[in-house]
Amino acid sequence: xKLKNKLLQFMNNRYGYDELTxxxxxxxxxxxxxxxxxxxxxxxLLCLLIILYIYFRIFSRNTYKRSVENRHYLNFIHKMKHSFxxxxxxxxxKKYYRFYRCPNCTQTIRIPKxxxxxxxxxxxxxxxxxxxx
Numbered sequence: 001x002k003l004k005n006k007l008l009q010f011m012n013n014r015y016g017y018d019e020l021t022x023x024x025x026x027x028x029x030x031x032x033x034x035x036x037x038x039x040x041x042x043x044x045l046l047c048l049l050i051i052l053y054i055y056f057r058i059f060s061r062n063t064y065k066r067s068v069e070n071r072h073y074l075n076f077i078h079k080m081k082h083s084f085x086x087x088x089x090x091x092x093x094k095k096y097y098r099f100y101r102c103p104n105c106t107q108t109i110r111i112p113k114x115x116x117x118x119x120x121x122x123x124x125x126x127x128x129x130x131x132x133x
Contacts, residue, residue, distance in 0.1 A: 014059050015066040020073040024054050098133050 028047050035043035060066050090099070097110045100120060104127035109120055115133040122128075 013061055013063075015061070015063045016058060018057075018066070018070045019077075020070045021054055021057055023073070024050055024057075028054075098131075100131050102127055103129060 028050050031043050031050075032047045035041075035047070057066055057069075093110070096113060098113055100109050100111060101107065102109060102122040102125060105122060105125040107122055107124040109122060111118060111120060111131070111133045113133055117130055118133045119128055119130050
């Protein structure tokens with residue numbers, strides 16, 4: 001129990017483990033696995049540097065900066081997931097719809113396929129233009 005209490009006291013007011021740290025650990029495992037197959041010593045050095053950064057983040061007392069770093073990482077991941085989801089959704093809809101951009105305001109407009117020439121009215125700026133569907 002004494003060792004556990006000392007460890008808890010040592011970690012008091014320190015940042016600890018978060019999503020960015022978890023991602024960095026996964027990256028280290030992948031790079032280290034690649035270095036075993038490729039026999040490149042520079043990759044092992046890179047792993048050691050990343051591990052040092054991980055320990056710096058875990059034991060840091062500046063929790064505000066570490067949480068800002070984690071928030072930037074989470075925002076980046078959210079944007080990547082959102083853009084992938086948007087791409088996947090649009091590629092599934094390409095079979096049944098045509099996508100056009102309004103020449104006036106660049107709003108994306110979705111029109112059903114197979115209706116010939118159609119006059120399209122932009123819902124954002126109310127500009128009218130003719131395209132084939």
